[in-house]
Amino acid sequence: xxxxxxxxxxxxxxxxxxxxxxxxxxxxxxxxxxxxxxxxxxxxxxxxxxxxxxxxxxxxxxxxxxxxxxxxxxxxxxxxxxxxxxxxxxxxxxxxxxxxxxxxxxxxxxxxxxxxxxxxxxxxxxxxxxxxxxxxxxxxxxxxxxxxxxxxxxxxxxxxxxxxxxxxxxxxxxxxxxxxxxxxxxxxxxxxxxxxxxxxxxxxxxxxxxxxxxxxxxxxxxxxxxxxxxxxxxxxxxxxxxxxxxxxxxxxxxxxxxxxxxxxxxxxxxxxxxxxxxxxxxxxxxxxxxxxxxxxxxx
Amino acid sequence: xxxxxxxxxxxxxxxxxxxxxxxxxxxxxxxxxxxxxxxxxxxxxxxxxxxxxxxxxxxxxxxxxxxxxxxxxxxxxxxxxxxxxxxxxxxxxxxxxxxxxxxxxxxxxxxxxxxxxxxxxxxxxxxxxxxxxxxxxxxxxxxxxxxxxxxxxxxxxxxxxxxxxxxxxxxxxxxxxxxxxxxxxxxxxxxxxxxxxxxxxxxxxxxxxxxxxxxxxxxxxxxxxxxxxxxxxxxxxxxxxxxxxxxxxxxxxxxxxxxxxxxxxxxxxxxxxxxxxxxxxxxxxxxxxxxxxxxxxxxxxxxxxxxxxxxxxxxxxxxxxxxxxxxxxxxxxxxx
Numbered sequence: 001x002x003x004x005x006x007x008x009x010x011x012x013x014x015x016x017x018x019x020x021x022x023x024x025x026x027x028x029x030x031x032x033x034x035x036x037x038x039x040x041x042x043x044x045x046x047x048x049x050x051x052x053x054x055x056x057x058x059x060x061x062x063x064x065x066x067x068x069x070x071x072x073x074x075x076x077x078x079x080x081x082x083x084x085x086x087x088x089x090x091x092x093x094x095x096x097x098x099x100x101x102x103x104x105x106x107x108x109x110x111x112x113x114x115x116x117x118x119x120x121x122x123x124x125x126x127x128x129x130x131x132x133x134x135x136x137x138x139x140x141x142x143x144x145x146x147x148x149x150x151x152x153x154x155x156x157x158x159x160x161x162x163x164x165x166x167x168x169x170x171x172x173x174x175x176x177x178x179x180x181x182x183x184x185x186x187x188x189x190x191x192x193x194x195x196x197x198x199x200x201x202x203x204x205x206x207x208x209x210x211x212x213x214x215x216x217x218x219x220x221x222x223x224x225x226x227x228x229x230x231x232x233x234x235x236x237x238x239x240x241x242x243x244x245x246x247x248x249x250x251x252x253x254x255x256x257x258x259x260x261x262x263x264x265x266x267x268x269x270x271x272x273x274x275x276x277x278x279x280x281x282x283x284x285x286x287x288x289x290x291x292x293x294x295x296x297x298x299x
Numbered sequence: 300x301x302x303x304x305x306x307x308x309x310x311x312x313x314x315x316x317x318x319x320x321x322x323x324x325x326x327x328x329x330x331x332x333x334x335x336x337x338x339x340x341x342x343x344x345x346x347x348x349x350x351x352x353x354x355x356x357x358x359x360x361x362x363x364x365x366x367x368x369x370x371x372x373x374x375x376x377x378x379x380x381x382x383x384x385x386x387x388x389x390x391x392x393x394x395x396x397x398x399x400x401x402x403x404x405x406x407x408x409x410x411x412x413x414x415x416x417x418x419x420x421x422x423x424x425x426x427x428x429x430x431x432x433x434x435x436x437x438x439x440x441x442x443x444x445x446x447x448x449x450x451x452x453x454x455x456x457x458x459x460x461x462x463x464x465x466x467x468x469x470x471x472x473x474x475x476x477x478x479x480x481x482x483x484x485x486x487x488x489x490x491x492x493x494x495x496x497x498x499x500x501x502x503x504x505x506x507x508x509x510x511x512x513x514x515x516x517x518x519x520x521x522x523x524x525x526x527x528x529x530x531x532x533x534x535x536x537x538x539x540x541x542x543x544x545x546x547x548x549x550x551x552x553x554x555x556x557x558x559x560x561x562x563x564x565x566x567x568x569x570x571x572x573x574x575x576x577x578x579x580x581x582x583x584x585x586x587x588x589x590x591x592x593x594x595x596x597x598x599x600x601x602x603x604x605x606x607x608x609x610x611x612x613x614x615x616x617x618x619x620x621x622x623x624x625x626x627x628x629x630x631x632x633x634x635x
Contacts, residue, residue: 127314134314134615136573139608139611142592142596143604146604147601226447227574235593252451255454
């Protein structure tokens with residue numbers, strides 16, 4: 001019963017969102033970005049340079065300001081910045097998706113176990129949530145980059161380590177309410193195993209609010225990923241990976257002479273984050289009845 | 300109340316032990332060999348010997364629980380070792396850089412909290428109007444600009460108009476400023492030098508405004524939603540119907556109810572802002588935690604990074620606990 005109700009509710013939330021202008025703008029930005037990311041190796045004028053190769057032509061070119069030939073200029077070793085920024089959209093999207101899915105799955109599973117199975121699991125998971133919420137992701141990333149090396153694994157791992165706890169907390173609170181519902185009690189009386197009930201009945205009822213929350217903070221994840229990449233980029237001696245954050249950080253040391261190296265990746269980052277924030281705001285307002293209702297000011 | 304404090308203190312110390320364990324495990328169990336890094340990534344015929352020596356020096360040949368126990372004992376007694384990057388005891392490096400970061404962060408929050416409150420009250424009084432919508436869009440826009448990029452643009456603009464804003468202090472003053480507390484704003488006042496105070500202040504304003512962007516809009520958004528909900532509470536309606544002026548209803552009744560939650564929100568934002576501050580001060584070339592991180596990463600100085608990680612987590616723990624306790628003191632309805 002409760003399962004069906006959640007599905008219907010989330011469907012109408014989606015319908016209400018689709019009528020909003022800000023949601024439409026946000027979705028358009030995100031769809032455009034996904035298109036750019038999938039087609040980037042085709043639409044980029046210099047796909048090899050975009051992926052990080054220093055070609056002969058690039059070596060002769062050197063750093064150049066924006067021109068008709070290179071609308072975003074060329075970087076310190078002469079690679080076309082437009083191609084690098086376009087191909088960089090893949091990296092940002094993949095990292096964001098990995099972090100969201102990684103922390104969602106860890107958070108929901110641990111949260112459900114803590115809320116439903118209780119006992120020692122509840123105490124341990126709650127302690128872990130409190131603990132991991134305290135770890136600052138950027139400094140964890142700095143530590144990991146010294147040990148594993150400054151790569152995508154470091155960025156994704158350090159963010160999953162710090163984000164899962166938020167989702168675990170929401171899933172925990174939610175599953176404490178779900179476990180009091182009748183159909184859970186019936187399943188227990190019928191003698192199903194508790195782990196089975198947790199996955200089959202509790203988890204589907206806990207997931208929707210956590211997924212909504214993850215949609216709301218996609219933009220924060222994107223920006224936090226960029227922040228970590230900025231730090232890594234600003235200490236790396238040479239840069240081949242066309243990640244936006246890394247490019248901004250790498251260009252930072254040349255900011256007064258070759259400003260376009262940091263400016264254009266940042267511009268793409270801002271527009272992408274804005275798209276995610278518009279969608280997140282619309283979803284958060286439409287999914288909670290308090291924020292949704294039409295406002296009449298009397299005070 | 301006493302029981303609550305004891306509970307918080309116990310949980311806090313359990314978390315401190317946990318943070319130490321996690322930071323140790325994070326670095327020493329992660330893929331990659333710390334002994335290899337510590338020995339300076341040696342190559343050649345005697346490489347294995349050097350790595351073995353480093354392993355013994357780091358205590359990595361001991362069983363794991365003994366490693367963790369020695370690590371904790373050393374940390375809690377204040378023996379944090381020497382930083383490779385700064386060639387000083389780690390505790391000195393950290394104390395100095397944290398003061399620099401704290402100065403920036405506290406100054407920024409001194410601006411952010413009142414500004415966020417005022418903006419939020421303004422929006423709540425006009426919820427649903429054009430001004431409210433405009434402010435909402437502006438806040439979404441500002442939040443979607445990564446602060447390190449904003450800082451970069453500001454630095455660039457300042458460079459082109461020739462405004463000196465990099466660093467904490469004009470180099471010509473660096474010999475004249477005697478460090479009493481380590482907070483330059485205070486120090487310059489203590490030695491009665493208004494010109495240095497002004498210089499420190501002008502360099503402080505731009506980065507602290509950038510850091511304030513996130514807390515201002517986050518507090519404003521929260522106040523807008525919750526304050527406008529308060530206007531429909533019975534006690535507010537009653538106060539208005541009794542003929543009390545709008546201003547004092549707002550200040551004494553409606554606002555009173557949301558202040559405790561704002562305190563807690565500011566505590567949570569503080570956590571986020573701390574990390575942002577490290578990056579922004581890096582862009583403005585100020586000394587501080589951000590520079591410690593970068594130097595540590597450049598020289599593979601992970602004892603320094605571990606110590607930073609531990610101290611930052613500890614500060615966040617203290618701030619969160621303080622915000623929770625303050626919220627409980629301000630709002631008698633809260634039971635934890």
